[in-house]
Amino acid sequence: MDxxxxxxxxxxxxxxxxxxxxxxxxSGGEEDEDQxxxxxxxxxxxxxxxxxxxxxxxxxxxxISEASDLLQVTHEEGFVLLRQHGWDLLxxxxxxxxxxxxxxxxxxxxxxxxxxxxPSSNLAGPKVCSICMSAIDDLVALDCSHGFCEECWRGYxxxxxxxxxxxxxxxxPQHKCPMVVPTAFFSRFCDVxxxxxxxxxxxxxxxxxxxxxxxxxxxxxxxFACEYQGVESLEIHxxxxxxxxxxxxxxxxxxxxxxxxxxxNVKNSAESENISWIRAHTKKCPKCHKPIEKNQGCNHMVCSxxxxxxxxxxxxxxxxxxxxxxxxxGYYQCNIYDKxxxxxxxxxxxxxxxxxKHALDIYMFYFERFMDHDKGMKLTVIQxxxxxxxxxxxxxxxxxAIIELQFLYDALxxxxxxxxVLKWTYVYGYYLDDSxxxxxxxxxxxxxxxxxxxxxxxxxxxxxxxxxxxDNQLSSGSEEAHQKxxxxxxxxxxFTNVTQKFLTQILTDLGSDTGxxxxxxxxxx
Amino acid sequence: xxxxxxQSAERRLLRDFKKMTADAPKxxxxxxxxxxxxxxxxxxxxxxxxxxxxxxxxLNMSFPPEYPGKPPAVRFQTEVFHPNVFxxxxxxxxxxxxxxxxxxxxxxxxxxxxSLLADPDTHATPExxxxxxxxxxxxxxxxxxxxxxxxxxxxxxxxxxxxxxSAVP
Numbered sequence: 001m002d003x004x005x006x007x008x009x010x011x012x013x014x015x016x017x018x019x020x021x022x023x024x025x026x027s028g029g030e031e032d033e034d035q036x037x038x039x040x041x042x043x044x045x046x047x048x049x050x051x052x053x054x055x056x057x058x059x060x061x062x063x064i065s066e067a068s069d070l071l072q073v074t075h076e077e078g079f080v081l082l083r084q085h086g087w088d089l090l091x092x093x094x095x096x097x098x099x100x101x102x103x104x105x106x107x108x109x110x111x112x113x114x115x116x117x118x119p120s121s122n123l124a125g126p127k128v129c130s131i132c133m134s135a136i137d138d139l140v141a142l143d144c145s146h147g148f149c150e151e152c153w154r155g156y157x158x159x160x161x162x163x164x165x166x167x168x169x170x171x172x173p174q175h176k177c178p179m180v181v182p183t184a185f186f187s188r189f190c191d192v193x194x195x196x197x198x199x200x201x202x203x204x205x206x207x208x209x210x211x212x213x214x215x216x217x218x219x220x221x222x223x224f225a226c227e228y229q230g231v232e233s234l235e236i237h238x239x240x241x242x243x244x245x246x247x248x249x250x251x252x253x254x255x256x257x258x259x260x261x262x263x264x265n266v267k268n269s270a271e272s273e274n275i276s277w278i279r280a281h282t283k284k285c286p287k288c289h290k291p292i293e294k295n296q297g298c299n300h301m302v303c304s305x306x307x308x309x310x311x312x313x314x315x316x317x318x319x320x321x322x323x324x325x326x327x328x329x330g331y332y333q334c335n336i337y338d339k340x341x342x343x344x345x346x347x348x349x350x351x352x353x354x355x356x357k358h359a360l361d362i363y364m365f366y367f368e369r370f371m372d373h374d375k376g377m378k379l380t381v382i383q384x385x386x387x388x389x390x391x392x393x394x395x396x397x398x399x400x401a402i403i404e405l406q407f408l409y410d411a412l413x414x415x416x417x418x419x420x421v422l423k424w425t426y427v428y429g430y431y432l433d434d435s436x437x438x439x440x441x442x443x444x445x446x447x448x449x450x451x452x453x454x455x456x457x458x459x460x461x462x463x464x465x466x467x468x469x470x471d472n473q474l475s476s477g478s479e480e481a482h483q484k485x486x487x488x489x490x491x492x493x494x495f496t497n498v499t500q501k502f503l504t505q506i507l508t509d510l511g512s513d514t515g516x517x518x519x520x521x522x523x524x525x
Numbered sequence: 526x527x528x529x530x531x532q533s534a535e536r537r538l539l540r541d542f543k544k545m546t547a548d549a550p551k552x553x554x555x556x557x558x559x560x561x562x563x564x565x566x567x568x569x570x571x572x573x574x575x576x577x578x579x580x581x582x583x584l585n586m587s588f589p590p591e592y593p594g595k596p597p598a599v600r601f602q603t604e605v606f607h608p609n610v611f612x613x614x615x616x617x618x619x620x621x622x623x624x625x626x627x628x629x630x631x632x633x634x635x636x637x638x639x640s641l642l643a644d645p646d647t648h649a650t651p652e653x654x655x656x657x658x659x660x661x662x663x664x665x666x667x668x669x670x671x672x673x674x675x676x677x678x679x680x681x682x683x684x685x686x687x688x689x690x691s692a693v694p
Contacts, residue, residue: 173628174628175629
């Protein structure tokens with residue numbers, strides 16, 4: 001393994017070359033986590049925490065324990081109190097020490113005053129469940145002593161759980177009684193399935209009603225949540241590989257701003273684009289006014305009888321086709337068109353159609369590239385599994401150490417990050433005015449796109465060519481094998497670093513508040 | 526489970542009906558239609574001393590199998606001009622939605638509706654009431670609103686004279 005040692009030193013030294021920029025820009029994330037470089041500890045620590053269900057439960061429990069210690073209440077009461085204060089202990093604490101009785105009443109805890117009349121069961125005579133109106137001796141009640149029979153409690157709690165996550169704030173069935181039904185009641189009256197549902201919702205409220213914790217918005221579904229205490233917007237790198245924007249909950253979209261992304265999404269989903277297409281590619285039948293697409297060469301249009309009126313007209317002048325016969329001077333002169341365009345009758349319509357077509361072309365240009373990168377980015381997730389298999393094979397058949405192959409993952413994740421940023425640069429570019437910013441922006445974009453494509457191709461094609469080509473099987477342990485591997489490795493590592501450099505550059509140049517143009521003019525003077 | 530809950534709903538509805546007949550509150554009556562225990566027909570008389578006095582307001586009550594876990598759907602069958610009643614007769618009343626408690630019964634619902642007639646809740650739906658015309662008239666010109674209600678009562682009486690009021694159980 002002499003050769004590999006030498007190569008690894010060369011590779012590492014190159015990684016160090018660009019490390020300064022990494023440290024400046026990135027505040028955490030999977031690319032950094034996996035790079036085998038030494039970073040100062042404060043950089044490695046992301047300002048947010050990714051949590052799975054178990055972590056969430058622990059965190060929730062810890063939060064409840066803190067509250068119950070501090071306020072001298074039970075765990076159950078702590079849960080109710082925190083839930084109604086958005087899991088913000090400080091907020092709860094302030095309200096509590098201001099007037100704890102008021103908080104208790106508001107949250108429906110046991111000493112809450114009930115405005116509902118005292119239950120009739122206190123009076124002489126048989127006890128009556130006020131849900132089923134049956135006379136029953138064993139009524140079950142919360143601290144408010146509104147008694148109901150077990151059967152009715154069961155029915156009531158089942159309905160509450162079946163109704164959805166609001167079950168966590170179920171109150172006493174009595175009219176206007178604020179008393180919250182504790183978990184113990186759900187355990188007592190619900191079947192296992194409903195108990196599980198209820199407990200799941202109890203856990204989910206920790207995220208749903210908590211401003212500092214959000215679910216990962218990965219559109220394919222994700223069980224992880226993220227906790228972040230800061231105010232500034234941030235890109236969250238979830239463990240499911242999805243990277244998202246804390247502020248707007250969309251996919252991470254640097255260099256485009258949240259506002260631009262929103263605009264773009266509205267534009268993409270809106271019917272308005274279809275309308276533009278219709279305006280650009282169709283004309284209305286002059287008789288029945290249905291939009292008609294010209295799908296054949298000649299200008300003799302027949303409004304389809306199936307959906308339209310069967311009217312025959314000229315595409316150019318929209319005049320009746322009957323007047324285009326040879327008897328009226330022939331179609332090719334189309335004197336009616338001349339006359340009408342002089343009158344400006346159709347000129348206006350024609351111009352707006354041209355404008356719509358032009359705008360649509362621009363939009364399609366950016367949209368197609370946006371989608372291409374999106375697709376490329378999503379493919380890397382699948383490719384990662386593919387690479388995993390190949391790494392295993394290289395390890396088993398060629399005797400490479402797994403750690404030596406780490407660079408493959410780094411490269412692929414680099415491609416993914418670049419594709420994501422490239423995707424959003426097209427949105428940024430679509431909304432960018434034709435100012436002096438544009439040439440520099442396009443230059444930066446070109447650099448990144450070119451290098452990303454190189455690296456992606458390298459990973460897809462070159463890698464396979466060297467190791468997995470049937471005609472070119474490397475004999476394990478041969479000198480040639482290691483030579484080729486080292487060359488490929490050094491290339492891939494190099495390109496990973498180069499693309500990282502371009503990525504950093506485009507983000508620092510476009511992502512800041514000061515305009516690109518300002519920087520551009522500064523650098524040119 | 527479903528049949529069990531429908532059974533308990535039936536039992537409860539029978540009790541509701543018994544209570545209704547034994548201890549009928551003033552100006553309110555209701556009974557199941559035919560032998561379907563889950564469909565009721567009800568009448569609410571206009572509260573005395575209000576513009577609604579003298580009017581007879583017919584309603585339909587449709588109870589779900591989960592009753593009393595869930596509230597019945599209640600609808601006016603007679604024309605009503607009221608800020609909290611949609612033109613199709615649907616009633617906007619907290620008690621029949623989020624504010625429902627299984628401790629309510631048919632009797633309490635009808636009493637609540639009767640008092641709603643004379644005492645509309647103009648803050649129930651901030652984004653626009655069930656009947657915006659009625660709401661704005663009620664807020665702006667109370668006498669004009671009462672005049673419209675009285676006109677409806679008159680109309681009922683005329684129709685009644687003509688024998689159009691069908692028998693209500």
